[in-house]
Amino acid sequence: MPETAVRHRLAEILAALSLASDLGLGAPLERGLRSCLVGGHLAGLAGLSPDEGRRLYFAGFLVMLGCTSGAAQTGEMFGDEFVAHRGLAPLVMGPQTQMLGWIVRNVGAGEPPWRRTAQIGRTLRAGSAAQKEQNAGHCEVARLLAERLGIQSQTAALLDFVFERWDGHGGPRGVKGESIPVEMRVGAVAYDVVEQAGLGLGRDEIGERLRRHAGQGLDPELVKLAGSHLDELLEVSAVPSAWDAVVAAEPEPHVELGEIGVDRAAEAVADFTDLKFSYLRGHSRAVAEVAAGAGADLGLDTAEVRRAALMHDLGAVTVSNRVWDRPGPLSDSEWEQVRLHAHWTERVLGRVPGLRSAAVVAGLHHERLDGSGYHRGATGGSIPASARVLAVAEVAQSLAESRPHRPARDASSIARELESEVRAGRLDDDAVAAVSERLGLGVRATRPPAPANLTDRELQVVRLVARGQATKQVAAALGISPKTADHHLQSVYGKTGIRTRAGLAVFAMENQIT
Numbered sequence: 076m077p078e079t080a081v082r083h084r085l086a087e088i089l090a091a092l093s094l095a096s097d098l099g100l101g102a103p104l105e106r107g108l109r110s111c112l113v114g115g116h117l118a119g120l121a122g123l124s125p126d127e128g129r130r131l132y133f134a135g136f137l138v139m140l141g142c143t144s145g146a147a148q149t150g151e152m153f154g155d156e157f158v159a160h161r162g163l164a165p166l167v168m169g170p171q172t173q174m175l176g177w178i179v180r181n182v183g184a185g186e187p188p189w190r191r192t193a194q195i196g197r198t199l200r201a202g203s204a205a206q207k208e209q210n211a212g213h214c215e216v217a218r219l220l221a222e223r224l225g226i227q228s229q230t231a232a233l234l235d236f237v238f239e240r241w242d243g244h245g246g247p248r249g250v251k252g253e254s255i256p257v258e259m260r261v262g263a264v265a266y267d268v269v270e271q272a273g274l275g276l277g278r279d280e281i282g283e284r285l286r287r288h289a290g291q292g293l294d295p296e297l298v299k300l301a302g303s304h305l306d307e308l309l310e311v312s313a314v315p316s317a318w319d320a321v322v323a324a325e326p327e328p329h330v331e332l333g334e335i336g337v338d339r340a341a342e343a344v345a346d347f348t349d350l351k352f353s354y355l356r357g358h359s360r361a362v363a364e365v366a367a368g369a370g371a372d373l374g375l376d377t378a379e380v381r382r383a384a385l386m387h388d389l390g391a392v393t394v395s396n397r398v399w400d401r402p403g404p405l406s407d408s409e410w411e412q413v414r415l416h417a418h419w420t421e422r423v424l425g426r427v428p429g430l431r432s433a434a435v436v437a438g439l440h441h442e443r444l445d446g447s448g449y450h451r452g453a454t455g456g457s458i459p460a461s462a463r464v465l466a467v468a469e470v471a472q473s474l475a476e477s478r479p480h481r482p483a484r485d486a487s488s489i490a491r492e493l494e495s496e497v498r499a500g501r502l503d504d505d506a507v508a509a510v511s512e513r514l515g516l517g518v519r520a521t522r523p524p525a526p527a528n529l530t531d532r533e534l535q536v537v538r539l540v541a542r543g544q545a546t547k548q549v550a551a552a553l554g555i556s557p558k559t560a561d562h563h564l565q566s567v568y569g570k571t572g573i574r575t576r577a578g579l580a581v582f583a584m585e586n587q588i589t
Contacts, residue, residue, distance in 0.1 A: 083337050083429040085225065085330040086322050089136035091430070092224075094318075094423045095347065096139035099146065099392035101157025102164070103273055108317035111135035114265035115324055116311045120304055121261060121297060129326045131258040134233040137221050138262065141213030141234075143351040143392055144577035147543065148209055150396040152198050153182060157395050165270045168263060168292025169284070171244060175199075210238040211247035212577025216350065219581050220343045225336055233259055240292040260294040264301050267293060269312050278305060318426060334378070337429065341385040344424075346584045348388050352399060353543030354477055356580055357589030359385050366468035369509035370461060380461045383436035387465060390419030402479045414449040417441050436462045440469050443501040463503040467493065467510045470502070486514075526586040527570040534588055536563045540576055541583035 093107035114135050118128045146156045153159035162181055166173040182198050183191030214235045221231040235248065236259040243251030267288060271281040282302050289298035301308060314320045332340065345359035363384035370380035391399070393416055398409045405413065421438025424430045439462035442448035444455050474492060477483040484492070490511060496502040525534055532553070539549045550560040573579050583589060
């Protein structure tokens with residue numbers, strides 16, 4: 076009997092990305108999915124058309140897809156991006172004085188008074204401009220990744236309105252009232268319902284908070300409608316499995332992706348992950364290129380190896396930048412968080428039936444043949460050949476990149492390290508030989524044309540901006556004036572059609588300008 080072809084439903088892949096967005100914000104798992112469900116129910120109550128409901132359904136998965144683009148900056152501003160999100164998310168659609176009060180109460184908590192005062196001052200001075208830039212970057216990244224996932228342009232365009240408020244004090248556009256698409260106004264109310272419910276509040280207090288947010292961040296008529304059906308919405312939000320419910324709720328006809336579409340989805344996962352760290356921009360794509368090439372040389376399923384490699388670090392978003400960026404040793408609890416990131420990669424991707432095989436391989440990328448790896452402590456024959464190749468490619472690529480705690484290693488040093496790992500019985504010798512051979516063939520004989528006809532200098536600017544460098548830092552690195560650096564940057568924006576630094580980082584990774 077012939078094998079049944081694997082079906083790749085777009086809704087399942089988007090649901091997995093929604094779970095990853097929750098983890099990337101330090102939010103409860105399935106919070107985004109529950110917002111989608113509540114939004115769909117409220118859309119029916121509000122009388123949205125089938126087309127509007129369909130757009131809201133797909134956009135609802137993706138509203139937080141740009142969350143990793145500003146993680147480093149939020150962490151710098153507040154000390155821990157997860158703490159900041161958990162504190163501010165329930166307040167974001169309320170009076171802005173609420174958010175100001177949270178900042179004053181929480182920034183620098185535990186520090187000496189003089190240091191805390193200075194930190195609060197810095198946060199408030201930088202806050203408005205920095206938040207506007209982060210919101211713009213988040214929206215552009217979400218829209219760019221959505222388009223790459225095959226989302227229709229009219230739906231993807233809704234993601235430009237994620238942070239807009241009814242009173243016009245949102246961003247990045249600052250539009251207000253009914254100028255905000257109705258799908259996003261409904262989605263904002265649904266998101267707020269789930270946020271308040273997640274605080275463990277009673278029904279009456281949730282309703283009171285929604286009323287306080289009416290006319291501020293939220294459409295007052297939609298808040299009134301939600302209030303009159305609050306019991307229904309809370310019941311929808313509390314379903315046992317939001318995953319099963321939201322996948323079942325996909326409007327007909329269901330959207331399925333071909334193999335090329337799944338490959339693009341894997342690339343979107345890679346870029347979503349690497350955006351969290353300025354020093355990892357393009358890391359996952361580079362690992363995938365090496366692993367897939369080495370896997371082909373060893374006769375492995377290249378498509379599976381490449382997908383697993385692209386998505387291998389997805390679980391890294393579960394760990395705060397405060398931990399990843401630390402130059403010194405980690406505490407036991409921090410190290411345990413790091414060890415679990417491979418588990419989360421497998422857990423999230425494994426929810427998608429068509430990605431389960433790649434998810435298992437991805438989840439094994441830190442395992443070692445002698446059992447000294449993590450998160451399972453797998454040994455020898457229990458680690459498939461594809462995972463062995465991925466492990467070696469990940470080690471080699473990581474060593475070639477700088478980290479907060481060490482500089483990048485040169486080729487001879489990387490080769491010695493790989494040989495040492497083989498002798499110690501931790502890495503597979505065939506995989507090391509294949510990866511080493513592949514890395515030796517990494518230099519192109521002819522230079523491909525630059526994307527968007529960028530000049531050499533513009534490529535240098537893109538590379539530095541993608542790594543999180545400010546304009547003055549770009550100028551210093553290239554030995555030019557800040558004004559000239561900004562001129563090049565504006566030219567890049569014009570040629571690429573990109574509007575933000577975060578969007579430019581996605582462009583750089585997509586075109587391997589790293």
